[in-house]
Amino acid sequence: DGSHAYESVLKDYQIWSKHLMPGGYLVFHDIFPDPEKGGQAPYRVYQLAVASRQYEELPLFVSLGILKRKK
Structure with a gap:
């Protein structure tokens, strides 16, 4: 479980999403639509x-x- 600061989460997404193959899963932890x-x-x-x-x-x-x- 990494940092929950916006800049850190964004950086993780930008780095890892490039490596995700079609059909692969990207999973985010601590998703709360209600603040x-x-x-x-x-x-x-x-x-x-x-x-x-x-x-x-x-x-x-x-x-x-x-x-x-x-895909």
Whole structure:
């Protein structure tokens, strides 16, 4: 579990997303759409990834956001 600061989460996403093969999964921890339930930095980067349209968004599992790289 890494840093939850926006810059750190964004950097992790930018580094690792380049290596993800089509059909591979990108999993974010501590995704809280409701700010009262948790921090927003991981959620903001998760939303950025979704907006890129490179991933299929799967249902949240507790606080895990799961994205599957499109082929």
